Amino acid sequence: MKLPIRLRLTAVYFAVFFVVIAVLELGAYYSVREAMHSIVDHELETRLAGLDDHLTRHIKRFPWPVLRDSIQLHPAFQPDFLWMRAADGHVMFQGAALHSLRIPAFDQAAPIAGRMPNVAKPQVDTFNWGGRTLRVLYLQRTIQGNQYQLALATDLGLPGAVLNKMWLWMLLSVPIVLVVASTAAYWISGRALAPMTRIIATARSMDSTKLRERISVPNTGDEVQLLAETMNGMLTRIEDGFQQVRRFTADASHELRTPVAIVRAAAEIPLLRRSAPERVYREALERILRESERSSTLLEDLLLLSRADAGAEQIDQESIDLGKSLTQACAQLAPLVEQKGLRLHMRGPEQTLWIRGNQEHLRRLWLILLDNAFKYTTSGGAVEVSVGSSDGRTYCAVTDSGIGIAPGDLSRIFERFYRVDKARTRSHGGTGLGLAIAHEIAKLHDAAIEVESELGRGATFRVSFPSVVSAEKIPGAVRTAIAS
Numbered sequence: 120m121k122l123p124i125r126l127r128l129t130a131v132y133f134a135v136f137f138v139v140i141a142v143l144e145l146g147a148y149y150s151v152r153e154a155m156h157s158i159v160d161h162e163l164e165t166r167l168a169g170l171d172d173h174l175t176r177h178i179k180r181f182p183w184p185v186l187r188d189s190i191q192l193h194p195a196f197q198p199d200f201l202w203m204r205a206a207d208g209h210v211m212f213q214g215a216a217l218h219s220l221r222i223p224a225f226d227q228a229a230p231i232a233g234r235m236p237n238v239a240k241p242q243v244d245t246f247n248w249g250g251r252t253l254r255v256l257y258l259q260r261t262i263q264g265n266q267y268q269l270a271l272a273t274d275l276g277l278p279g280a281v282l283n284k285m286w287l288w289m290l291l292s293v294p295i296v297l298v299v300a301s302t303a304a305y306w307i308s309g310r311a312l313a314p315m316t317r318i319i320a321t322a323r324s325m326d327s328t329k330l331r332e333r334i335s336v337p338n339t340g341d342e343v344q345l346l347a348e349t350m351n352g353m354l355t356r357i358e359d360g361f362q363q364v365r366r367f368t369a370d371a372s373h374e375l376r377t378p379v380a381i382v383r384a385a386a387e388i389p390l391l392r393r394s395a396p397e398r399v400y401r402e403a404l405e406r407i408l409r410e411s412e413r414s415s416t417l418l419e420d421l422l423l424l425s426r427a428d429a430g431a432e433q434i435d436q437e438s439i440d441l442g443k444s445l446t447q448a449c450a451q452l453a454p455l456v457e458q459k460g461l462r463l464h465m466r467g468p469e470q471t472l473w474i475r476g477n478q479e480h481l482r483r484l485w486l487i488l489l490d491n492a493f494k495y496t497t498s499g500g501a502v503e504v505s506v507g508s509s510d511g512r513t514y515c516a517v518t519d520s521g522i523g524i525a526p527g528d529l530s531r532i533f534e535r536f537y538r539v540d541k542a543r544t545r546s547h548g549g550t551g552l553g554l555a556i557a558h559e560i561a562k563l564h565d566a567a568i569e570v571e572s573e574l575g576r577g578a579t580f581r582v583s584f585p586s587v588v589s590a591e592k593i594p595g596a597v598r599t600a601i602a603s
C-alpha cells in the first residue's frame with residue numbers, strides 16, 4: 120500500500136528543504152571563506168608592496184644586516200611571517216612562524232645563482248605547517264638587478280576558527296530546521312486534508328438508511344469544497360432514486376392488493392354458501408376473470424417499466440408509416456368511440472410520414488393516448504388525431520375536448536401511479552401507469568412527449584419524432600435498449 124498523502128507531502132517537503140538548506144548553507148560557507156581569503160590576500164599584497172618599496176629604496180644603500188634589522192623592527196612588515204632567499208640559495212630572512220616553510224614551487228629546483236624556479240607572478244596558497252594554517256603569498260622578485268624569493272604569510276587561525284564555528288552551527292541547524300519544517304509541513308497538510316478525511320468518514324458511514332445525511336461543506340472555496348458539494352449533489356440524486364424505487368414498490372403493492380382482495384372475496388362468498396345457484400358461481404368467476412385480467416395488465420406494465428429502468432428492454436426498430444400506424448390504433452378503439460358517443464377525426468398529412476420505431480410499442484403508445492382521450496371526454500365530445508411535420512420533426516397529436524388537466528397536475532401526470540382523481544380513474548380502470556409507459560416508449564424512440572391542457576377545456580398530447588426522409592433511407596431493423 121502506498122503511504123498516505125499526508126506522509127508523502129511531508130516527505131517531499133523534507134527532501135526539498137534538505138536540498139535547499141544544503142545548497143544555501145554550503146553556498147554561505149564558501150562565500151564567507153572566499154571573502155575572508157580575498158581580504159587576507161589583499162592585506163598580503165599591500166604588505167608586499169610596502170616591502171618591495173622598502174627593499175628597492177634601501178638594499179643598495181645599507182648592508183643587509185642593517186636592513187634586516189630595520190625590517191625586523193617594523194611591525195607593519197610582520198617579520199614573523201616573512202621569508203626571503205637570495206639567488207645563491209642563502210636564506211636571508213626567516214620569520215619565526217615560517218621556520219618550517221616548504222613551498223613546492225620554490226623547492227622544485229634549488230635556487231642557484233642566475234637560475235631560480237620561475238615564480239615571477241605572485242602566487243597565493245594555503246599551507247599547513249607546524250600545526251598552523253597559513254595563507255602564503257610567494258613570488259620571485261628582481262630588486263636592483265638581483266633575484267630574490269619572497270614569502271609573506273598570514274595566520275588563518277582566527278578566521279579559520281570563525282569559519283569552523285560557522286560550519287558547526289550550520290551542521291547543527293540543518294537537523295533543527297528540517298525537524299521544524301517537516302513538523303510544520305505535517306501539521307499544515309493535516310489541516311488541509313482534514314476536510315477530505317471528514318468527507319471520507321461520512322461517505323464510509325453512508326448506507327441506504329442514512330441517505331438523508333449530507334457531508335458538511337467546508338467553506339474553503341477550493342477543490343475540497345467543490346468535492347463536498349459534488350458528493351452532496353450525488354447523494355441527493357441517489358436519495359431521489361431510492362425514494363422513487365420505494366414509492367414505486369409501495370404503489371405497485373398497493374395496486375396489486377386491491378384485485379387480489381377482490382378475487383379472494385369473489386371466491387369466498389359462493390364458497391361460504393352451502394349451495395348457491397349457478398348464476399352466483401358464474402358471477403364470481405366473471406369477477407375473478409376481470410380482476411385477473413386487470414392484475415396481469417398491471418404486472419405487464421410494471422415489468423415493462425422495471426425493464427426500462429434496468430436498460431434491459433430490447434426492441435427491434437423498423438420504418439413505420441406514422442399515419443397508418445395511428446389509423447390502425449383508432450380502428451381498434453372504434454367500438455369504444457361509438458359506445459361513448461364521441462366524434463373521432465383523423466387529420467392526416469398529404470404525403471406519407473416515416474418514422475423509425477417499433478410497431479408494437481408505438482401501438483401501445485397510441486392506445487394509451489387515445490384511450491385516455493376517450494376516457495376523460497364526456498359523451499358528445501370530440502377527439503382529433505393529427506399527423507404532420509415541422510422544424511425538422513415529425514409529430515402526431517391527440518386532442519380531446521374533455522375534462523382537461525389542472526396546471527398543478529400537468530407536471531406530474533407522467534409520474535408512475537400518478538392519478539389526478541384517484542377514485543374516478545380507478546373506476547375507469549386506470550392504474551396511473553399509462554402515461555409513464557408512454558413516456559418511456561417515447562424516450563426509446565428518441566421522441567418527446569408534451570401536454571397542453573386547461574381544466575375543463577380538453578387536452579392535447581403531442582409526440583414528436585426525429586424526421587426520416589423516406590422509407591428507403593431508414594436502416595434495417597435496429598435493436599435498441601430503453602434508456603432509463
Ligand code: ADP
Nearest residue numbers: 491492495532538539544549550551552553554
Ligand atoms: P390512468 O391509467 O389512470 O389513466 P395515466 O398515466 O394514463 O393513468 O394518466 C394519468 C392521469 O392523467 C390520469 O389519472 C388522468 O387524471 C390524467 N389524464 C391523462 N390523460 C388525460 C386526458 N386526455 N384528459 C384529462 N386528464 C388526463
